[in-house]
Amino acid sequence: MKQTDFLDNETLELLKQTGGSVMMTTIDDIVNWGRSNSIWPLTFATSCCGIEMMAAGASRHDFARFGIEVYRATPRQADVIVVAGTIVRKMAPVLKRLYDQMADPKYVIAMGACAVSGGPFFYNTYSVIRGVEHVIPVDVYIPGCPPRPEALLYGVMQLQRKIKGESLTVQKDWEKALSEGPLPHEK
């Protein structure tokens, strides 16, 4: 049985992407343990969600407890980009470039209503991107406007669960897409 048959949070760790081969799951477990417990976020925030993200990183909530450790000011050292805030049409190419500059494995958390769907700026605007998934692939969505730091902590823990189900042997969707040649819009 494959992981993709169960697209819900409860089976994230139970069903590994490999399907349960004993040899590979042990290696995967070690690698994933390391990866999931040292996720370094990129210092990137475009509006009020960024304030909540800072609060989550500060002493009261302190998400270093969960291994999402230290903000990196360069995408080359970051593992996760928390899209905290509204993305407008001028910002979209910048965000895309930041994502492209991150080293694999890389993850995206869409934090707050704006990054999830455009949120309060969904209607009657010429500039706002309605959801960051139109620019980069998203792993975890966190609703809220802005979400409480606890919600961000929960989102990060969901991402950790997701990472724990990964396998070195399974090709990711985007790797598959790249191996098939240039993307439609690049032809």
Place this chain on the structure above:
Amino acid sequence: MMNNEALKSKIQALASDTEFVETGQYLTASVPYRKIHAICKGLKEGADTAFDYLFNLTGIDYLEKNQMAVIYHLESTEFHHIVVLKAIIPTRENPEIESLCDLYAGANFHEREVYDFFGINFKNHPDMRRMFLDEISDNIGHPFRKDYVDEVNIIER
């Protein structure tokens, strides 16, 4: 610091057909838009007014009245009095008003921004280009106008 009555008489002397509103935080003067440069020059160079600081410049679109307006916030760093000048342009097609760049260097970017979002042209501006939106698209228009339509990007409600 000059009180509102003294400021009123000063502005009245520069442009007699000025109307005043005092309900807001600052004294607001609706001045004839053709005289805006002369009025600002007079207010800046007057020894007892000395409005040497333009701290805001923005535009308004009055769709129903078929008018556009430019709002100037002036302050004196010497006397700390503030006045708001409102110049109403009686057309929405190719509205034009004189630039204040030669009086206030800070007007340069403000006027470019107003041009970018409202399409108000500033005469004698040294560098009348778009400020932000040309990076998004070449033919984006002027999105702060009330009758702006963009069927691709805007979901109306």
